[in-house]
Amino acid sequence: MTTHDARLRDKCALVTGAARGIGAATAELFHAHGATVYLCDVDDETGTSVAAKLGAGAHYLHLDVTDEAQWTRATTEMADRDHPMSILVNSAGAASKASIMQTSLAELRRMIDLNLVGTFLGLQAAGAAMTTGGSVVNLSSLRGVLATAELGAYGASKFGVRALTRVAALEFAESNIRVNAVCPGSIDTAITAGADFANDDMDAYVKSIPLQRRGLPLEVAKAILFLASDDSSYVTGTDLMIDGGTSAGARTPKRSSP
Template identity: 45%
Template sequence: MARLNGKVAIITGAAGGQGAAAARRFVAEGARVLLADVADETGAAVAAELGAAARYRHLDVGTAADWAAAVRVAEQEFGPVSVLVNNAGILHLAPIAETDPADYERVLRTNQLGTFLGMRAVLSSMPGGGSIVNVSSVEGLAGMPGTIAYSASKFAIRGMTKVAALELGARGIRVNSVHPGVIDTDMVRAAAGTALHGFAKSRLALGRLGRAEEIAELVLFLASDESSYCTGAEFVADGGATAAHSLAP
């Protein structure tokens, strides 16, 4: 049985990594999906691969007008939006003293403001309820040196998720956050390089990096009616990273 039959979803950051993996799973489970990103060529290729149940739309998540246009396109192509996955995000690694304010603002504009604008934009398209999945991070649960901007944005997503869940529950809209650990994606590889494999083997309970497809399965659960009593909650998929504390070997 298709777990998302009849659902219309918008997934941001869908040109690759976790977003593309989620889009593939959603379509496989019966959803119609608007893939949104700023990587137009790659995003359009993923949508073409998925066929008639998918469309691509350029979306700068930090721009309210882009969000309004994306919701209109989703409604025109498929009908009212029932699922939003706020997955788009960027990572900047630098110590506090070396973090330029422009880089700090750039990260917050995409990760934090983009999530807020997305939640606000879909409300008019969810008169009968829906599910919003905000992708945070384990850096939204605990700090890590060198991630001042990224961690600030991911902690904010965690808090905004709870506020939205409280405000929107009476309207039948569920809002949850997903907190991936170190996932083997282009964004993480570009920022941290191949050393992460050694880190994962020595420090994580499962001894490996996560896969985008594993996060997609969690997002799929939260988008589906299987999670109908879940809202305002944090769902962690991190290979055991947050099971440890600083004294752990």
């Protein structure tokens, strides 16, 4: 259902990783704000059903973000349907956790390929397709700002996403394409559901977050909506932290009472 405050009317958005998590929440919010949305993922069954639930104006496309030819196919299909891309959200991604000594070269390459090369190919696709301007929002991470032990491969990919975001903002400005990144902290999605994260003490971690809770996918989607829409028309080349205050600094620990 479109909201009365439709901030993306007449826009056509491609959202990667849209079958679940932050990508799905973003696609849903964009659709509610009047955009034509192309939900893209490799999980075709879930992606198709999310798009079907949204109804008219929502389309599912298979797009493996690491495959250059699939990017060309997706943007060509949008243009052929008279929906040229004006917004791109690069949300497809994955995380894995291990020390540098425990990370295989294959795993490092998987992280870089999916999180960084996937974003790079998305930027190239946007640069070619957004002939009348547009907005790109990349998913970096708090871990792409603050180095975190055992997140070397993931962190390297997400620091890289911030670098690419700024370079693209400079290079695409003359084409009226804005490029920004969001840096979420811990958001309640399936990304950390794997065995790598099973031993994390989530209660202790949550206590370390100034707002004392994990974020919700919709809270990230709302920030992405701001950067995707004309509300942020003078914003490009920046990172928006969505981390409950974690990156703001630290508190001095208090002695526990006797």
